[in-house]
Each structure stands twice: as C-alpha cells, then as structure tokens.
Amino acid sequence: MATTALHPAAPTYRSTLYEWITTTDHKRIGIMYLINSFLFFFIGGVLALGVRAELAQPGLQYFQDLTYNELFTMHATFMIFLFIIPVLAGFGNYIVPLHIGAPDVAFPRINALSLWMLPLAGMLLLLSFVTGGSAAAGWTSYSPLAQDRPLGATGPGQDLWIVAIVLIGTSSILGAVNFLVTIFKMRAPGMTLFRMPIMVWTVLVTSVLVLLATPVITSALIMLFIDRNYGGSFFDPANGGDAILYQNIFWFYSHPAVYIMVLPAMGMISEILPVFSRKPLFGYKAFVLATAGIGALGFSVWAHHMFTTGAVYLPFFSLMTALIGVPTGVKMFNWIFTMWRGQLRLSTPLLFALGFLSMFLIGGINGVFSAAVPVDFALHDTYWVVAHLHYVLFGGSVFGVMAGLHYWFPKMTGRMLNETVGKIQFVLMFVGFNLTFFPMHELGLAGMPRRIADYASTAGWNDLNLLATIGGFTIAASMIPLLWNIFVSLRSGKPAGDDPWEGNTLEWATSSPPPPYNFDHLPEIRSERPVFDMRHGFGGHEPTPAPAIASSAEH
Amino acid sequence: MASSPRTGRSSAALTAVVIGIVAIIAVIVVVTGADVMGAGGRVLTGLFPPQAVTDRGAKIRDLYDIVFGLAAVVFLLVEGLIIWTVIRYRRRPDQVDLPPQTHGNAIAEIVWTIIPTLIVGFMFVVSWQTLNTVDAISAEPQTKIRAVAGQFQWQFEYLPADYDPQADPPAKPVYTQLAPTGDDGGLVLPAGRSIQLYLYSPDVIHAFYVPQFLFKRDVVPGRLNTFEFTVDAKDAGGTFRGQCAELCGAGHRVMLFDVHALSGADFDAWLKQKVAQASASPPPPSGQPAPSGQPSGTPAPSGQPAGPALQVSALNIAFEQSTLQAPADTPFKIEFDNKDASVPHNVAIHEGGPTGPEVFKGEVVTGPTKTTYDVPALKAGTYGFVCSVHPNMTGTLTVQ
Numbered sequence: 001m002a003t004t005a006l007h008p009a010a011p012t013y014r015s016t017l018y019e020w021i022t023t024t025d026h027k028r029i030g031i032m033y034l035i036n037s038f039l040f041f042f043i044g045g046v047l048a049l050g051v052r053a054e055l056a057q058p059g060l061q062y063f064q065d066l067t068y069n070e071l072f073t074m075h076a077t078f079m080i081f082l083f084i085i086p087v088l089a090g091f092g093n094y095i096v097p098l099h100i101g102a103p104d105v106a107f108p109r110i111n112a113l114s115l116w117m118l119p120l121a122g123m124l125l126l127l128s129f130v131t132g133g134s135a136a137a138g139w140t141s142y143s144p145l146a147q148d149r150p151l152g153a154t155g156p157g158q159d160l161w162i163v164a165i166v167l168i169g170t171s172s173i174l175g176a177v178n179f180l181v182t183i184f185k186m187r188a189p190g191m192t193l194f195r196m197p198i199m200v201w202t203v204l205v206t207s208v209l210v211l212l213a214t215p216v217i218t219s220a221l222i223m224l225f226i227d228r229n230y231g232g233s234f235f236d237p238a239n240g241g242d243a244i245l246y247q248n249i250f251w252f253y254s255h256p257a258v259y260i261m262v263l264p265a266m267g268m269i270s271e272i273l274p275v276f277s278r279k280p281l282f283g284y285k286a287f288v289l290a291t292a293g294i295g296a297l298g299f300s301v302w303a304h305h306m307f308t309t310g311a312v313y314l315p316f317f318s319l320m321t322a323l324i325g326v327p328t329g330v331k332m333f334n335w336i337f338t339m340w341r342g343q344l345r346l347s348t349p350l351l352f353a354l355g356f357l358s359m360f361l362i363g364g365i366n367g368v369f370s371a372a373v374p375v376d377f378a379l380h381d382t383y384w385v386v387a388h389l390h391y392v393l394f395g396g397s398v399f400g401v402m403a404g405l406h407y408w409f410p411k412m413t414g415r416m417l418n419e420t421v422g423k424i425q426f427v428l429m430f431v432g433f434n435l436t437f438f439p440m441h442e443l444g445l446a447g448m449p450r451r452i453a454d455y456a457s458t459a460g461w462n463d464l465n466l467l468a469t470i471g472g473f474t475i476a477a478s479m480i481p482l483l484w485n486i487f488v489s490l491r492s493g494k495p496a497g498d499d500p501w502e503g504n505t506l507e508w509a510t511s512s513p514p515p516p517y518n519f520d521h522l523p524e525i526r527s528e529r530p531v532f533d534m535r536h537g538f539g540g541h542e543p544t545p546a547p548a549i550a551s552s553a554e555h
Numbered sequence: 556m557a558s559s560p561r562t563g564r565s566s567a568a569l570t571a572v573v574i575g576i577v578a579i580i581a582v583i584v585v586v587t588g589a590d591v592m593g594a595g596g597r598v599l600t601g602l603f604p605p606q607a608v609t610d611r612g613a614k615i616r617d618l619y620d621i622v623f624g625l626a627a628v629v630f631l632l633v634e635g636l637i638i639w640t641v642i643r644y645r646r647r648p649d650q651v652d653l654p655p656q657t658h659g660n661a662i663a664e665i666v667w668t669i670i671p672t673l674i675v676g677f678m679f680v681v682s683w684q685t686l687n688t689v690d691a692i693s694a695e696p697q698t699k700i701r702a703v704a705g706q707f708q709w710q711f712e713y714l715p716a717d718y719d720p721q722a723d724p725p726a727k728p729v730y731t732q733l734a735p736t737g738d739d740g741g742l743v744l745p746a747g748r749s750i751q752l753y754l755y756s757p758d759v760i761h762a763f764y765v766p767q768f769l770f771k772r773d774v775v776p777g778r779l780n781t782f783e784f785t786v787d788a789k790d791a792g793g794t795f796r797g798q799c800a801e802l803c804g805a806g807h808r809v810m811l812f813d814v815h816a817l818s819g820a821d822f823d824a825w826l827k828q829k830v831a832q833a834s835a836s837p838p839p840p841s842g843q844p845a846p847s848g849q850p851s852g853t854p855a856p857s858g859q860p861a862g863p864a865l866q867v868s869a870l871n872i873a874f875e876q877s878t879l880q881a882p883a884d885t886p887f888k889i890e891f892d893n894k895d896a897s898v899p900h901n902v903a904i905h906e907g908g909p910t911g912p913e914v915f916k917g918e919v920v921t922g923p924t925k926t927t928y929d930v931p932a933l934k935a936g937t938y939g940f941v942c943s944v945h946p947n948m949t950g951t952l953t954v955q
Binding site (some may be wrong): 060065066069136137138142145237238241242244277280282283310314315318319322325326330332333334336339340341342343344345346351354357358361362366368369371373374375378380382424426427430431442445446447450451452455459464536 | 571572575576579598601602603604605614615618619622623626629630633634636637638640641644645646647650653654655656657658659660663664667668671672675676678679681682683685686689690758759760762764766767769770771772773775776777778780781782796798799800801802803804805806807808870871872895898899921
C-alpha cells in the first residue's frame with residue numbers, strides 16, 4: 001500500500017479569508033461557487049417576492065410599471081445566469097474531480113478565474129439599480145425593446161446587463177474547457193468513460209453545450225451593444241436591422257442553456273437515486289445515450305420559443321421539440337426502475353430527488369403542449385409558459401440542487417444536516433412550489449399574459465394570483481429551515497464520517513472533507529460503483545488483490 | 556441516520572411527510588372554508604382554455620383536448636408509478652441484505668423509447684394537420700383589417716377590398732378606429748365572414764392576442780404578419796378581451812383592446828356610418844348645449860375648481876383626475892405632471908368627448924417631468940381630455 005499523503009496535517013477548513021480568496025483548490029472554489037450562487041438565489045428570490053406581492057391583487061400597490069419590469073427582468077437574470085448555471089458548475093467543480101479520482105481540475109488557476117468573474121458580473125448587475133435603473137426589457141432583451149431609444153432601454157442598466165452576461169458567458173466557457181480537459185485527461189486508472197458516474201457524463205455533455213452555444217449569445221450581445229452605443233444596425237428595423245435575427249441567435253444559445261441548467265441536476269439525481277435505493281442505476285448506457293441525445297437535439301429546437309413570430313418553419317421545430325421528449329422519457333423510466341424493487345431510504349436527499357422526478361415530469365408534460373404549434377399559439381407568452389419553465393427550472397433544477405446540497409453537504413463539511421429540519425424544508429418548498437406555479441397553468445389558459453404589473457379586477461384572475469402569491473411566500477419561508485439547518489450543522493452537526501450514505505462513487509472513499517489533492521489512496525475501479533464494490537465485493541467473487549493507486553503528486 | 560441500522564425510520568419519515576402534506580391541505584380547506592368538490596371542478600375546468608369563438612380557435616381547442624388527454628394519461632401513469640414505487644419499495648427495518656442488483660434491461664429500454672416516440676409522433680402529425688388549417692390564408696378574404704400596434708395602443712384600419720399589402724404605396728384605409736377599447740372602440744368584426752388581419756408595428760415587437768381566439772401572433776417591426784379567421788356567426792353580439800402579449804415597455808399591460816363581433820348586416824351598417832362620419836368635415840362644434848349642471852359623480856379630489864391653472868397628473872398610464880372644470884371663454888393653464896418614468900404623455904382636449912375633434916394638443920413630454928400648457932379660451936361645453944399617446948387615458952373637462 002504505497003501512498004503519498006500530501007499535507008497530512010493541513011487543517012482544511014479553518015483557513016484565513018486570504019487563503020480562500022487565493023485558493024486554486026477545486027473544492028474550495030466549488031464551495032465559493034455555491035455560496036455566490038445562493039447569494040444571488042436569495043436576491044433573485046426577493047425580486048420574485050416583489051413580483052408576487054404586486055400581482056397578489058389587482059391594482060398597482062407597490063411598484064411603478066417600469067420598476068416592475070426591472071423586477072422580473074433581474075429576477076430571471078439572477079436566477080438563470082448567477083444561480084442555476086453557476087450552482088451546477090459549483091457542484092461540478094467540487095464533485096467531478098472526486099468522482100473521477102483526480103487531485104484537482106486540469107487548470108486550477110483558470111478555475112479560480114472563472115469563479116471570480118461571477119461576483120464581478122453580479123456586482124455590475126446590482127450596480128445598475130443605483131445608476132438609473134436596471135435592464136427592464138426581460139431577460140431575453142429582445143430588440144428593438146432593448147435598443148437605446150425613447151420608451152426603450154435608455155439607461156446604462158441595459159449596457160451593464162450586456163457586459164455582465166458576456167462576463168458570465170466567458171466564465172462558463174473557461175469552466176467548460178476545464179471540465180472537458182479534466183474529464184478526458186485526468187481520470188484515475190481504471191476509470192474508463194463508461195465507468196464514470198452519470199453526474200460526470202452530464203457535466204461532460206453540459207460542457208460541450210456551453211462550448212458550442214455560449215459564443216453564439218456572446219456575439220448576439222456584443223452586436224446588441226454595438227447597436228445601442230455605436231449605431232450598428234444589426235437588430236433594429238428602424239435602421240435596416242432584423243428583429244427576428246436577434247431572437248434566432250439568442251435562442252440558439254438560450255435553448256441549449258435550458259439543458260445546461262437541467263442536465264447536471266439530472267446527473268445529481270442519478271447519483272442519489274441508486275444510493276438511496278441500494279441498487280445500481282437502471283440502464284447506465286441508455287442513460288448516457290439519452291443525455292447525449294438531449295444535448296444533440298437541444299441544438300435543433302431553439303425556434304420553438306418563436307412559434308408566434310410568423311418567421312419560423314414551424315413543422316421542423318415542432319417535430320424536433322416533440323422528439324426531445326423521448327430521451328427525457330427514457331431517463332424518467334430509468335430513474336423509476338432504479339427505485340423499482342429497491343430499498344428506498346427516505347432521507348432528505350431522496351425526498352428532494354423524488355420532488356425532482358414528480359415535478360420535472362409535469363415540466364416535461366406541460367412543455368409538450370407547446371410543441372403542438374397551434375396549441376402554442378394559445379399558450380405562448382402567457383402564464384402557462386411561466387408555469388412550464390418553473391416546473392423545469394425550479395421543480396427540476398432547484399429540487400435537484402437541494403437534493404445535491406443535502407447529499408454532499410456531509411462530504412463538503414464533515415457534518416450531517418439535520419434530517420427533521422431538512423424534511424420540514426422539503427414539505428414547505430414542495431407545497432409552496434405547487435401553490436405558486438400550478439395555478440399559473442390556469443391563469444395562462446384564461447389569457448393572462450406574462451410580464452404585466454397589473455390586471456383588471458374583472459378579468460377573473462384574482463383568486464389564482466392570490467394563491468400563487470401565498471405559495472411564493474411559502475417557498476421563501478422554506479429557506480428559513482435551510483439556512484438554520486446549515487448554520488446549526490456547521491457549528492454542531494453530527495460528524496459525518498467518510499461515507500454516511502453508503503455511497504457508490506469515489507468521493508465516499510476519502511475523508512469528509514477530502515484532504516488537499518483529494519485522495520490518499522484510491523480503491524480499485526472496476527465498475528461505475530467502485531465504493532460499492534469495495535463494500536460488497538465484486539459481484540460475489542473477491543477481486544484479486546491489486547496495489548492501490550497512489551495519488552498523483554505531480555500537480 | 557448515517558449508516559446505522561435503520562429501525563423503521565424510513566417509514567416514520569414517510570408517514571411524517573404524508574401527514575404534513577395532508578395537514579397543510581386540511582388547514583387550507585378549513586381556513587378558507589373551501590367547497591372542496593366545487594373547487595375540484597373549477598380546477599379541472601380551469602385546465603382547459605376558454606370556449607373558442609373563431610373557426611381556427613375551435614380547431615386549436617380540439618387539438619388541445621387531444622394533447623390534454625394524452626398528457627393526462629401519461630401524467631397519471633408515470634406519477635402513479637413513482638408514488639407506488641416509493642411506497643411499495645420503501646426500506647423496511649428488517650432489510651439488511653441488498654436487493655437484487657438489476658443493471659438494466661435492453662427490451663425495457665427499447666419499449667420505453669418506442670412508445671414515447673409513437674406518442675409524440677402521433678401528436679406531431681395531428682398538430683401539423685391543425686397547423687395547416689390554422690395558418691391557411693385565402694386569396695379573397697371577405698374583410699381586410701390592419702392592426703397597428705404602437706407603444707402603447709392599438710388602432711384598427713378597415714381596408715378596401717382591393718387592398719394589397721405588397722403594393723407601394725398600399726391603399727388607404729376607408730376608416731381607422733382609434734379608440735382601442737370601450738363600447739364605441741376596439742376591433743369591430745363581422746361574425747361569419749372570413750377576416751384577414753395584417754399586423755404592423757412602428758416601434759417594438761407586440762403581439763396580437765385574444766384569449767377566446769386561442770391565438771396570438773407577434774407584431775414585428777419590419778415584418779408583415781398576416782393571419783385569417785372567421786368569428787362564429789353565433790357569437791355575433793359578443794365582446795372579447797384582447798391584449799398585447801409581448802413585453803413592449805412600461806405600458807405593456809395597458810395595451811388592451813376590445814373585440815366586438817357584429818352580425819354581417821350590423822357590421823356593414825356600422826362601417827358605413829363610421830366612413831360617413833369620417834369623410835364629413837369635422838362636425839360642428841360641440842353637439843351638446845351648455846352642460847346641464849355638474850358632471851355626474853363627485854368632483855375628483857385633486858380636480859381644482861374653475862381657476863387659472865388646472866392640475867393634471869399621469870401615473871401608471873392613467874390620469875389621476877377623472878374630471879376637470881375650467882372657466883368658459885377664458886384662456887387657462889394646465890399644470891401637467893407626468894409621473895411615469897420613461898413614458899411619454901401629454902394632455903389633449905377634444906370637443907364633445909375623448910374621441911371628438913381635437914381643439915388643443917399639449918406637447919408630449921417623457922416622465923418624470925412637469926410642464927405647463929397654455930390652453931386658449933374654450934366655449935362652454937363638455938370636452939374630453941386625452942393623452943395622445945395613450946387613447947385609453949381619458950377624462951372629462953367641463954367648461955362653464
């Protein structure tokens with residue numbers, strides 16, 4: 001057992017602020033990704049509460065029209081660009097090197113760079129609130145509304161928004177390169193591609209999507225910036241530009257971005273379900289294929305956001321959008337049959353994973369309605385779409401994030417979260433989520449458009465809006481047990497030990513939290529569940545003793 | 556929990572969660588005194604769009620019903636399977652040995668690839684068929700109307716039968732309906748006749764949306780969008796609510812319009828009357844004699860009594876005063892306070908009412924700004940004051 005222990009006595013989490021700020025350790029960077037993301041999750045959440053408060057009753061109570069437009073624009077911007085995408089990148093940062101048995105990511109300094117671009121971008125966005133108003137043209141920033149002209153986006157807020165999103169995009173691209181090189185070049189001996197945890201596969205596919213799609217939105221935003229500030233005429237019909245062109249370029253990124261926002265969450269669920277069912281993932285290769293399929297099909301459906309523009313070849317995008325339901329369905333059945341005949345331990349991570357399954361199912365099904373183009377003519381830009389996207393991004397991704405947080409918190413901190421408090425949070429969040437977003441289906445069908453600050457009291461939307469607002473505040477309340485749980489557990493949580501959940505993957509073979517460079521020694525990797533194999537033997541027959549692999553010190 | 560032996564904790568947890576959910580629902584029911592069955596029925600009907608009033612809308616509704624049926628079956632089966640699996644296979648305290656380690660099943664994978672493919676394939680085919688009907692455009696529609704959507708108002712131009720949108724310059728409308736809402740405003744349509752609508756925007760993207768048409772189409776600057784439909788003859792006499800559905804700026808929510816369906820004969824009479832009115836030279840001043848007393852209702856709180864300067868303010872795309880009074884035959888001032896950030900407003904005065912001939916138009920100012928208008932002497936009578944940018948911002952000015 002030749003092992004190379006590095007800094008054996010280094011106290012990992014009691015370091016100074018300076019050490020955190022200058023660190024290149026993927027675990028610390030991952031944790032800072034998570035902290036930064038949750039910060040903006042709360043800011044975005046407060047903006048959402050503003051939206052819900054205003055809509056609780058007819059009449060303008062709290063905000064003026066333009067302020068309201070800022071609220072929902074910045075809510076979406078924070079949630080998409082500074083919460084969901086980075087929080088998943090944060091989990092990827094922390095988990096992927098551990099999952100493949102690597103000491104760190106391939107480019108640790110670039111990793112730190114991509115982290116620190118995020119708070120910078122966030123500060124630019126926050127700055128826009130005090131420099132004459134933030135962007136208010138929706139997170140889509142459609143041209144000509146986002147052009148610099150009277151009645152449009154005249155202030156510097158829109159320009160700050162563009163710069164911030166370009167920064168975040170650059171951060172994503174750097175992160176994606178890092179993930180790809182890490183996954184392809186730094187896997188431990190024995191960790192073949194088809195023995196990688198599904199989480200790693202989803203990060204891999206996500207990174208490919210980021211790499212191919214993000215430069216496209218960056219170009220769109222730079223062109224918009226030129227339009228606004230230097231009199232370009234890319235997207236402004238008043239100057240001979242094309243308003244629809246912007247939408248094509250924007251959605252060519254932003255639809256794959258939906259998968260960027262949900263695939264890693266699917267990956268986390270695919271780690272959690274097998275562990276808490278005590279069974280392997282059902283249909284590993286089918287799952288990998290489905291992930292790649294979603295990634296590929298994801299590039300051929302962007303114009304389904306534009307069915308009502310009259311500028312889209314509808315049948316093609318309708319067919320592709322419907323088809324993308326197939327690999328998603330395959331995943332759903334694989335998850336269910338992973339639990340089938342298993343022994344389900346209903347701990348908090350599994351509850352959130354089940355929340356993901358049941359809510360993402362709705363988000364998939366109500367999305368299919370919009371794939372039927374004529375039905376989309378009725379539903380597009382109504383509250384139905386708001387319901388749909390939140391069932392995917394909140395019911396899917398956020399529940400996945402919560403599952404992952406409860407699952408890996410013991411690994412990251414060495415402390416268990418409290419199960420009872422976790423369950424209270426789950427129930428509050430699950431009930432609040434459905435109270436908020438289920439009524440929006442009906443509001444949309446009844447004709448309530450998105451992005452309006454007020455509605456007539458005679459429109460018949462009062463009750464459902466009030467219900468949604470109550471739900472929204474319930475979701476907010478569910479954050480209290482979460483914060484309490486994290487706070488208390490960090491101080492006095494039960495020590496986790498190396499492997500509190502009987503995990504399958506390599507992170508559970510090292511200490512909690514892992515030492516710098518992650519592994520003192522690695523178990524033998526003969527399947528996608530090396531730690532399970534270590535615990536239960538290799539499918540009945542004992543493995544031949546083999547020398548453990550020393551951790552790579554050549555960093 | 557950790558890896559200690561599980562002593563019924565899982566089922567206790569499950570029970571706790573179930574009890575929690577049931578308790579919350581029970582509390583809601585008790586607190587609101589909800590009629591559970593009635594509410595259940597409403598929830599179910601709410602999952603369907605409103606009754607369609609056009610031929611295309613009815614097709615879309617049929618398609619919606621098919622998609623909803625498929626979705627409901629898939630949802631109930633899969634969600635049921637999830638719930639059943641969780642309850643059936645929750646870990647029991649006596650379970651120490653591992654369950655069977657099933658790694659997958661190729662046949663199962665093929666089955667649950669093919670069945671969803673067939674379902675979405677079927678859905679694609681039926682929706683394509685519906686799409687061909689919905690998007691069909693005839694060469695000779697019976698009525699041609701151009702909808703102009705600008706920040707933040709609609710206007711509807713009734714076009715001659717030989718109108719060709721490609722012609723340069725296109726034929727002039729026979730009549731333009733300026734007021735987007737109200738009994739005398741909005742999109743007036745002949746029920747039972749085919750109607751082609753051309754969408755035009757001079758500024759940003761808007762969307763024409765009438766929930767009861769189950770339809771919307773974007774109004775894109777620099778692009779001509781056209782669609783066709785027929786309002787069901789049986790819906791003549793009905794009024795339907797329309798609204799801009801694409802975020803178009805601070806006034807997006809006030810871009811409302813009404814759709815009035817008339818029988819063919821009534822429509823012809825209406826249009827003839829409007830064309831006659833419009834072609835006549837502006838009607839003689841003030842159809843109404845001197846006002847017969849105070850305007851109905853109490854005076855607006857901030858409306859000044861007759862005096863040298865009237866206070867008018869605009870907030871949230873509405874005037875904060877509904878009535879004003881001014882002295883007859885005396886020039887007066889209007890101190891106008893536009894409180895809407897980045898939204899342009901003005902005060903214009905129209906004789907007789909908001910849609911009458913214009914006698915004064917104040918300069919448009921973008922808020923937040925204050926300005927003062929000098930209004931020339933007006934004869935005694937009732938006038939409407941309007942924002943020229945937002946025709947649905949109106950009030951009554953009494954000059955006496």
